[in-house]
Amino acid sequence: MVRLTEEQWRAFAAVRLRALRDTLGAQDRQYRSEEAFTAAQWRRRLRAHTQFAAVLDDRMVGLIGVQRESADSAYLYSLWLEPSARRRGLAHELVTAAVDWARDERMRTVTLRVEEDNDVALGVYQDLGFTMDATVTAGNPDEVTMRLNVG
Ligand SMILES: CC(C)(COP(=O)(O)OP(=O)(O)OC[C@H]1O[C@@H](n2cnc3c(N)ncnc32)[C@H](O)[C@@H]1OP(=O)(O)O)[C@@H](O)C(=O)NCCC(=O)NCCS
Numbered sequence: 472m473v474r475l476t477e478e479q480w481r482a483f484a485a486v487r488l489r490a491l492r493d494t495l496g497a498q499d500r501q502y503r504s505e506e507a508f509t510a511a512q513w514r515r516r517l518r519a520h521t522q523f524a525a526v527l528d529d530r531m532v533g534l535i536g537v538q539r540e541s542a543d544s545a546y547l548y549s550l551w552l553e554p555s556a557r558r559r560g561l562a563h564e565l566v567t568a569a570v571d572w573a574r575d576e577r578m579r580t581v582t583l584r585v586e587e588d589n590d591v592a593l594g595v596y597q598d599l600g601f602t603m604d605a606t607v608t609a610g611n612p613d614e615v616t617m618r619l620n621v622g
Pocket residue numbers: 494549550551552553556557558559560561562563564584585586589590591592594595
């Protein structure tokens with residue numbers, strides 16, 4: 472797993488846009504907004520949030536984002552693997568890289584949101600020790616919040 476730097480913004484932008492197109496579609500508002508990002512906006516995204524990429528045969532095939540949510544908590548988002556790169560354990564490795572980052576940053580918990588019928592993603596998170604957090608209601612009623620203690 473590779474932690475992306477600002478200099479890698481072009482490759483990051485290409486995979487991020489592929490992920491948005493794959494999950495939301497080319498007509499989606501978020502896709503259209505990010506499609507119009509300038510180099511400066513992509514660089515800003517990479518400065519503000521930590522991004523890890525999965526690389527297969529020298530090609531970037533997946534992403535995960537993680538950001539500090541509060542002094543002791545990290546928020547993990549936008550896990551995506553290119554369809555041809557799935558079922559090789561790369562999602563497990565991306566989530567592990569993000570969790571390790573949070574632990575190294577001395578955070579105590581990692582949270583994420585996932586659609587309640589996304590069985591593959593739920594399986595990945597549960598395998599890695601995440602549990603459902605019923606005390607937090609996600610903005611979207613179809614999503615559940617999961618939490619992992621790391622500190
Ligand atoms: C969810 C997603 C990220 C999983 O990515 P992935 O790389 O296929 O995940 P992994 O390979 O780590 O694990 C997924 C499955 O592959 C299995 N697997 C892992 N390594 C494997 C291997 N070497 N051979 C066969 N299967 C394997 C895992 O056991 C798991 O099995 P399951 O489907 O029975 O639960 C991917 O399907 C995706 O991008 N989906 C669309 C976006 C999305 O839903 N993102 C999550 C938003 S919260």
